[in-house]
Every structure is written in structure tokens, then in C-alpha cells.
Amino acid sequence: MNADLLKEVNGIKSKLDIMHEDMKRFMERSNQQHLNSIVDGCRSDFFDVIRGYATDEIESSLEGKISKDCHMKNACKALFSDLLNSSLDQIKRGEVSADSINDAKSKLEEMRRKSPYDQCKTCFSEVARLLDKQIDLMRSLRVYRENDLTGESMESLPEEETVVELLEPLSNKQRLQILKALFAETKTFSALAELTGLRGGNLLFHLQKLQDGGMILQRHERGDYMISEKGYRALRGVAELYSDLGSKRISSEPIKRP
Numbered sequence: 582m583n584a585d586l587l588k589e590v591n592g593i594k595s596k597l598d599i600m601h602e603d604m605k606r607f608m609e610r611s612n613q614q615h616l617n618s619i620v621d622g623c624r625s626d627f628f629d630v631i632r633g634y635a636t637d638e639i640e641s642s643l644e645g646k647i648s649k650d651c652h653m654k655n656a657c658k659a660l661f662s663d664l665l666n667s668s669l670d671q672i673k674r675g676e677v678s679a680d681s682i683n684d685a686k687s688k689l690e691e692m693r694r695k696s697p698y699d700q701c702k703t704c705f706s707e708v709a710r711l712l713d714k715q716i717d718l719m720r721s722l723r724v725y726r727e728n729d730l731t732g733e734s735m736e737s738l739p740e741e742e743t744v745v746e747l748l749e750p751l752s753n754k755q756r757l758q759i760l761k762a763l764f765a766e767t768k769t770f771s772a773l774a775e776l777t778g779l780r781g782g783n784l785l786f787h788l789q790k791l792q793d794g795g796m797i798l799q800r801h802e803r804g805d806y807m808i809s810e811k812g813y814r815a816l817r818g819v820a821e822l823y824s825d826l827g828s829k830r831i832s833s834e835p836i837k838r839p
Contacts, residue, residue: 632669635715639665642711647704657701661708664688668715677725682716747815750794755779756787760816763797763808773806 643661647654668685671677689712693705719725750756755777762768762776774784788806791797796812799805808816 631672631718635669635718636666639711642707643704651698651700657704660692661704664692665708665711665715668712672719672724674724677719679725682719682725685712746794750791750796751815751819753787753790755784756791757819759787759791759806760796760808760812763806764813764816767800767805767807769805770803 639662643658647658651657664685668682671681689705689708693701696702696705716725751760758777759768759773762773768776770784770788773788774780777784777787779787788797791812792799794811795809796815798807798809800807
């Protein structure tokens with residue numbers, strides 16, 4: 582093959598390589614766009630289901646709590662519904678800010694201060710309950726997280742209870758294995774023994790630690806073990822914390838405070 586032909590072939594190969602990379606990037610973008618479209622569609626469908634259920638709950642709860650004899654019933658119900666539905670609509674955007682939550686709480690508190698009758702307390706209590714329930718839903722969907730803890734909240738954190746009820750039950754490899762295993766399904770004693778490599782009294786010791794901490798439950802004497810709501814939330818919190826902080830991923834430098 583002469584030099585000119587070789588040069589031309591290499592030029593064609595170079596152009597084909599460029600075209601290949603362009604096509605690859607195009608496919609990656611297209612696939613990502615397609616995936617984003619699917620996720621957006623699922624989020625929208627999921628929100629519609631949640632919205633329908635939550636709207637019905639708002640309607641029925643307000644209807645049941647507001648006195649039928651109150652002449653302000655319709656006006657208050659409309660205001661409460663607007664507040665709660667506006668808060669609910671934020672879920673669809675995929676991220677809820679702390680400012681928007683605080684704004685909703687402030688509006689509710691302002692309305693409470695202007696309420697003219699003693700029986701208004703019942704209505705506001707119900708609306709506050711519904712708003713708190715929406716905030717819990719936002720947390721569970723991971724579209725809302727509170728701002729950093731304050732120094733005051735740190736002062737009120739009980740050291741001994743925190744260690745006994747939360748940190749100690751989780752501070753062991755086998756106990757963490759047990760919680761992970763029970764996260765999805767119940768397990769028998771023998772299944773947990775095989776999983777952890779512990780036998781007899783050793784396994785019972787760790788199971789008792791988790792039970793004393795309220796992390797797991799036993800269906801009945803000698804029955805299967807299952808994770809409790811506290812254990813579920815604790816394990817999920819540890820997983821999120823490890824995902825955020827991770828081993829060696831966060832600087833060990835002193836924190837810079839304003």
C-alpha cells in the first residue's frame with residue numbers, strides 16, 4: 582500500500598472514530614433523556630396517586646373537624662385547603678426547601694393568632710396534624726430535609742439515652758447484619774445463625790440487644806424475628822449517613838464556623 586493510499590485510509594479511520602464517538606455520545610444522551618422521561622413520568626403518576634389520596638384526606642378531615650354550626654366553616658375550610666394543597670404540590674417538583682415549609686408553618690400560625698373563637702383550636706390542631714403528615718411524607722420520599730441542627734438542639738440531645746437506645750444496638754457488625762437481613766423479610770433464629778456465624782447464647786445476646794433497643798421484634802416465643810419501625814428508620818438513617826459521609830470521603834479538617 583503506497584503512502585498516499587495509507588494516508589487516505591488513516592484519514593478515513595480517524596473520521597470514522599470521530600463519528601463513532603459522536604454517535605456514542607448521542608446515544609448516551611438519548612438514553613439518559615429517555616430514562617429521565619421515564620422517571621419524570623413515574624414521578625408524575627406516583628404524585629397523582631398520592632395527591633388523590635391526600636386531597637381526599639384533607640377534605641374528609643376538615644369536614645369532620647370543623648363544626649357544622651360555625652358560620653366561618655366554608656371560609657376557613659377554603660383557606661385550610663389552599664394551604665395544605667399548596668404544600669402538597671411541592672412534592673411534584675422533586676425538591677422541597679426548608680424555607681417553603683417554614684413559610685407554610687408561619688402562615689398557619691398567623692391564621693391561628695387571628696382566630697376569633699376558642700373552638701378554632703380544634704380546627705387548627707387538625708390542620709397542623711395534616712401538615713406534619715405531609716412533611717413526614719416529604720421526608721420519606723427524600724424530597725425534603727431539615728436544615729442543620731442548631732446548638733440549642735445539640736444541647737438537648739440526651740447522651741445516655743442516645744447511646745443506649747440508638748448507638749449501642751447498632752455498634753456491632755453482627756447486629757448490623759441482622760438488621761440488614763430483617764430489612765426486607767422476617768428471619769428464623771437458625772437463618773440468622775447461619776447468616777452471622779453466631780450460635781446459641783452468642784446470637785441470643787445480640788438479638789436481645791436489638792430487642793432491648795426496640796430495633797427488632799419477635800412475633801411470638803420461638804417465632805420469627807422482624808424489624809421494627811424504629812429499626813427500619815435507624816437502619817435507613819445509617820445508610821443515608823454513610824452514603825453522604827462515606828469512608829474517607831469527608832475531610833477530617835476542623836469545621837469552619839461562621
